[in-house]
Structures are given as structure tokens and as C-alpha cells.
């Protein structure tokens with residue numbers, strides 16, 4: 185059932201183009217309108233929402249961090265993202281005009297479930313983004329957007345994450361449509377770009393040689409850092425989590441803008457640092473991240489740079505270059521995450537770890 189792959193995880197990484205396409209399927213009609221059937225919260229009510237709170241755990245939480253950038257940009261609704269395990273024991277400010285978005289691949293994560301119960305007690309409206317039909321979290325929510333990733337067996341989330349991103353983008357665009365903060369043609373542009381993502385991921389997956397080669401050199405590494413900015417920051421966090429889970433390496437993700445506030449003290453000779461570079465030209469943060477690469481390299485770091493295919497500004501400062509397809513900034517996590525998944529999977533395989541069942545972890549965390 186692994187379809188010729190050594191691990192479910194690897195199979196699931198390669199299923200991502202289809203998972204993304206399936207999650208987009210049937211949600212955008214020929215007249216240029218988004219229809220999210222399962223939303224079940226009326227347009228009038230969605231227009232009254234004055235705050236969004238996203239709650240989730242682990243990788244799903246990182247998809248929520250990406251969602252915040254997109255949702256606030258497209259809808260102008262303030263959006264917070266919180267770990268479900270923190271939210272459930274706080275006294276959060278939510279009410280009938282708050283939309284709580286619970287993101288969970290399994291739909292059974294105990295902390296996320298308790299967090300939505302906590303939110304509903306305060307009469308918040310709850311929308312689930314979930315991959316598992318009929319699971320508990322969507323059943324206890326007012327509305328649901330299903331991701332159509334198909335079953336995810338590997339403990340490390342891969343296609344679950346990418347499809348959560350897609351669902352978050354769809355939600356953001358839908359809210360923008362309903363509330364009139366974006367016009368049809370602007371929504372159409374993003375939808376067009378999203379529609380091209382599956383092919384972009386397929387192409388990227390055929391160019392993983394530098395990533396596989398890198399994994400072969402990593403057997404003895406004990407510490408790895410990941411840097412990103414804007415939506416690249418959650419990508420850095422996700423890259424680090426994958427390495428922790430699968431390769432049992434101490435890995436940390438940082439917002440590149442925070443370097444001087446502490447993390448740069450960690451940089452020493454030969455320390456491997458992955459850097460996610462925002463798209464070139466169209467993005468003011470690009471140059472700032474390129475400067476960060478120079479700064480850490482001057483202090484001895486080994487830089488592994490993920491940058492767009494024709495971004496040559498990074499060439500001189502990259503010890504290893506991983507090329508990404510061109511997409512707009514907000515959508516870049518859909519492609520930038522993929523090499524990091526492949527890297528963690530490959531490294532763990534080389535270390536002889538059980539990639540699908542990493543030590544101490546369970547696929548769905550149904551206890552706290």
C-alpha cells in the first residue's frame with residue numbers, strides 16, 4: 185500500500201500535487217465565485233465577524249501562522265493564531281462576533297477539541313479545517329472546510345500541511361469576497377496562481393538532487409537552524425519541526441529579523457543554517473534576507489539557501505542552493521516547504537530511523 189515507496193511519508197510527499205489540486209477542486213466556479221458549501225455560516229454573519237482566532241497544534245499551528253498573513257492582508261479582519269494547548273487554559277476574549285478557526289488534520293487532537301469547546305462556551309462561531317471526514321472536531325464545529333489530502337499515515341505531516349494552507353487561502357479569499365475587501369479580478373488572480381501550484385510542486389519534486397545530496401552529508405550534525413521572514417518564518421518553523429521529529433536533531437526556526445536580538449550568537453563555524461528567501465523583485469523583504477545570509481556567513485555559518493530559480497543575488501552567499509518555482513510571496517510556503525520535507529525524510533532514512541513512526545510520537549494526539 186506504500187505504492188512502491190519505502191515510507192508512507194515519501195509517498196505522501198509525492199502525492200502533494202494531487203492533494204493540493206483536489207483541495208482546490210470544485211470550489212471556484214466559471215463565473216469567478218468561490219463557493220465553500222460546507223461553510224454553513226451565513227454571509228450576513230460572516231460580515232459581522234470582527235476577529236479571527238486560529239487554534240491548532242504542531243504543524244497545523246504553522247499553517248495557521250501562514251494564514252494570518254494572507255487573511256489579514258485580504259480581509260483586514262484582525263487575526264490571531266494560538267496554540268490550542270495554551271488557548272484552552274486561558275481566559276481568551278472571544279464572543280459571537282469572533283470566528284474561531286480550528287485546524288486539524290486528524291480532527292481528533294485533544295487540545296484542539298478542548299479549545300473549540302472552550303470557544304463555543306463563549307458563543308464564538310467555530311470553523312474547522314480538517315482532513316478527516318466525520319471526525320470529532322468538524323462534528324463539534326459550526327462549519328468545516330475539508331482538505332482533500334486523502335489519508336495521511338506517516339506521523340510527520342506533509343500533504344496535510346500543504347492542503348491546510350490551501351484551505352486557509354480559500355477561507356481568506358472567501359471572506360474577502362463576502363465582505364467585499366477584494367474584487368473578483370483580484371480573487372481570480374490568486375485562484376489562477378493556486379491552480380498552477382500542483383504543476384509547480386511536481387516540477388520541484390523532480391529537482392531534489394541537491395537536497396538528497398545534502399542529506400548524505402548531514403549524518404553527524406547535531407544542531408541545525410532555519411531562518412525565514414514573513415510567511416517564510418512559519419516555513420522555517422516547519423522545517424525545524426520535521427528535523428526534530430524525524431532525524432532527532434536539535435533544530436530551531438527563527439524569524440530572520442530576530443537574528444540580532446539573540447540567535448546570531450549561536451552562529452559558529454560550519455553551523456548549518458537553512459534560509460528561506462522571499463521572491464525577488466516584487467518583495468521588499470528579499471534584500472533584507474539576502475543581507476541576513478551575508479551576516480551569518482561572515483560568522484562562519486554553512487548556508488543552505490532556498491531561493492527562486494532565477495534569483496542570482498543569493499548565488500555568491502550560498503554554500504548549497506535549493507531552487508524554488510516562482511510564486512507570489514503569500515503562496516510561497518506551498519513550494520518552499522517541500523524540499524524541507526524531502527530533506528528530513530531522506531536524512532532520517534539514512535540515519536536508519538523509522539520515518540513513519542518516529543520515536544515517542546503518535547499520529548493523533550488524543551490525550552493532552
Ligand code: M6R
Nearest residue numbers: 242243244288289290293340341
Ligand atoms: O491532527 P492534527 O493536525 O490536529 O495534529 C496536530 C499535530 O499533532 C501534528 O501536526 C504534529 O505536529 C505532526 N506530527 C507534525 O508533523
